[in-house]
Every structure is written in structure tokens, then in C-alpha cells.
Amino acid sequence: MAMAGCLLGMAWQAAHADTVPVAVAANFAAPMQKIAAAFEADTGHKAELSLGATGKFYAQITHGAPFQVLLSADDTTPARLEREGKAVANTRFSYAIGSLVLWSAQPGYVDAQGAVLKTGDFRHLAVANPRTAPYGMAAMQVMDKLGVSAALRPRLVQGENIAQTFQFVSSGNAALGFVALSQVMVDGKISQGSAWQVPAHLHAPIRQDAVLLQPGQGKPGALALLQYLRSDKARAIIQTYGYSL
Known part of the structure; x- marks a missing residue:
């Protein structure tokens, strides 16, 4: 029974x-x-x-x-x-x-303060489309706060969403990019490459x-x-x- x-x-x-x-x-x-x-x-x-x-x-x-x-x-x-x-x-x-990170698939490429945005000689910086992806909008806010938007605008490549943005960076088509921390974190640690965790005060929550x-x-x-x-x-x-x- x-x-x-x-x-x-x-x-x-x-x-x-x-x-x-x-x-x-x-x-x-x-x-x-x-x-x-x-x-x-x-x-x-x-x-x-x-x-x-x-x-x-x-x-x-x-x-x-x-x-x-x-x-x-x-x-x-x-x-x-x-x-x-x-x-x-x-x-x-x-x-x-969510948390935003500046990430590169190359170990040691992105420093812990994000200074590479001002000093790096990279050709492409990947961001998600800020019109449709909130993480892309946050990335633009960060660059505005740091005063680097004008200098970096010619180097930007836009992903349709944060997943495509991550693919640009992981494939090497962009040397670095702003992605979600969740995309590069496994078991509480950044699993590959190098990253700067963007301080929360640099963009809207x-x-x-x-x-x-x-x-x-x-x-x-x-x-x-x-x-x-x-x-x-x-x-x-x-x-x-x-x-x-």
C-alpha cells in the first residue's frame, strides 16, 4: 500500500x-x-x-x-x-x-585598480549595448565617472547582450571588456584571466x-x-x- x-x-x-x-x-x-x-x-x-x-x-x-x-x-x-x-x-x-567587472581572458592584463583603461594600448573594449542591457549602461556610467569615455569611445565594440560581450572577450576579439562578475566567478573566485571588480559607487546599483x-x-x-x-x-x-x- x-x-x-x-x-x-x-x-x-x-x-x-x-x-x-x-x-x-x-x-x-x-x-x-x-x-x-x-x-x-x-x-x-x-x-x-x-x-x-x-x-x-x-x-x-x-x-x-x-x-x-x-x-x-x-x-x-x-x-x-x-x-x-x-x-x-x-x-x-x-x-x-549584480556586480560589474572589467575582465580580460589574459592573466595579468587587467590590474586590480582598472588603470589599464587609461594606460593600456588595447584596440577593442567590449561593452553590452547600453540601450538594452543594464550592465552596458553601468559600464558607460563607469567610464563617464573615470573621465575616459571620450578617449575610449572609438575602441568600443558592443555586444547585443552581456553574454555576447563576454564572448568577444573570451575569444580574444576584444582584449578586455565590462562583463558581469557572475560570468567569470566559480565557487566564489574569479576562475580565469584577470579582472578589476568595479566599485559599486561608480555606477547606479x-x-x-x-x-x-x-x-x-x-x-x-x-x-x-x-x-x-x-x-x-x-x-x-x-x-x-x-x-x-
């Missing part, structure tokens, strides 16, 4: 498990993939992840894309969607605060908000995912990638 009850419980869970389409800011790809695996194992619901730039997700959502949850790279896009009736009121919360979108209203899987993001297990994963909470 106990075995039969267990099998019935598993069958009920499978029958009621949801697939949740989730729009995920590119900087949060690695932690969210781990969280999604744990979420499925713990709840039976599956998070179907789409990765990209927050600004592009905004355009897709306003044109009817069926995402149920948005994990944004900023806090302004979810608030805007809420005001426009595309997101469910009172479901928005900050799931992480990269507060990343999650929100339930209208297609997810009343969907158990979407609601469960938002709750799971606040769990101790998810928060521990998030912190190992260099985010603060």
Missing part, C-alpha cells in the same frame, strides 16, 4: 507539473540553470529558460510573447511592465544585486527584479518558481556567483 501510495503521489505530481517559460537576463544564465535544475528536482515543475537582453525581452513581452516570468537585469523594466498591465501587480521583488507576467497569472508552476527564487537553496546558488542579496 505504501509503495502504491508513493507511485500515485508521483503520478499526481507529474500530471500537475507545469512547464514555465522564463525570460532570463543573460548575466544570470549560469546561476539560473542550476536553480532550474534544483527547482525541477524539488517541485516537478520545469523552468524553460530563454536568455537575452532585458530590453529585447521588454519588446517581446509587449508584443505578446508568452513568457510567464521575467528575471530582469534591472528593476525599471519589471516596474514598467507592471504599470503597463503586462505584469501582475505586487509580484515584483529583487532577486539579486544593478538591482535585478523578478516579476510574474500576465500569462503566468494563476499558473502554479510560475508562482512556485518565484517562491523558489527566495528559498535558501536558490539564494545560496545566487551568492556563489558573486551577487549580493
Whole structure:
């Protein structure tokens, strides 16, 4: 009887498990993939992840894309969607605060103070598109604060999102670039190359908000995912990638 009850419980869970389409800011790809695996194992619901730039997700959502949850790279896009009736009121919360790094795949190339921005003879500096990617906007703010924007503008190469920006640098097409700390951190340490962790006072806080979108209203899987993001297990994963909470 106990075995039969267990099998019935598993069958009920499978029958009621949801697939949740989730729009995920590119900087949060690695932690969210781990969280999604744990979420499925713990709840039976599956998070179907789409990765990209927050600004592009905004355009897709306003044109009817069926995402149920948005994990944004900023806090302004979810608030805007809420005001426009595309997101469910009172479901928005900050799931992480991001950190920006100046990174090179070459060990020893980027110094611990970021002076290479003024002294380096590099040809290309990669940044994410500041119009669609909050990490790109933060990078431009840093260069403005340091007074190097005019000098560096001819050397900038723009990635469509922070994932493409990272690819420019990791492939060597750009000697260095501004990327998310989460992209180069493993188990609390920068795993490769050389980096300058940009002090938080040099740019506006990269507060990343999650929100339930209208297609997810009343969907158990979407609601469960938002709750799971606040769990101790998810928060521990998030912190190992260099985010603060």
C-alpha cells in the first residue's frame, strides 16, 4: 500500500507539473540553470529558460510573447511592465544585486585598480549595448565617472547582450571588456584571466527584479518558481556567483 501510495503521489505530481517559460537576463544564465535544475528536482515543475537582453525581452513581452516570468537585469523594466498591465501587480521583488567587472581572458592584463583603461594600448573594449542591457549602461556610467569615455569611445565594440560581450572577450576579439562578475566567478573566485571588480559607487546599483507576467497569472508552476527564487537553496546558488542579496 505504501509503495502504491508513493507511485500515485508521483503520478499526481507529474500530471500537475507545469512547464514555465522564463525570460532570463543573460548575466544570470549560469546561476539560473542550476536553480532550474534544483527547482525541477524539488517541485516537478520545469523552468524553460530563454536568455537575452532585458530590453529585447521588454519588446517581446509587449508584443505578446508568452513568457510567464521575467528575471530582469534591472528593476525599471519589471516596474514598467507592471504599470503597463503586462505584469501582475505586487509580484515584483529583487532577486539579486549584480556586480560589474572589467575582465580580460589574459592573466595579468587587467590590474586590480582598472588603470589599464587609461594606460593600456588595447584596440577593442567590449561593452553590452547600453540601450538594452543594464550592465552596458553601468559600464558607460563607469567610464563617464573615470573621465575616459571620450578617449575610449572609438575602441568600443558592443555586444547585443552581456553574454555576447563576454564572448568577444573570451575569444580574444576584444582584449578586455565590462562583463558581469557572475560570468567569470566559480565557487566564489574569479576562475580565469584577470579582472578589476568595479566599485559599486561608480555606477547606479544593478538591482535585478523578478516579476510574474500576465500569462503566468494563476499558473502554479510560475508562482512556485518565484517562491523558489527566495528559498535558501536558490539564494545560496545566487551568492556563489558573486551577487549580493
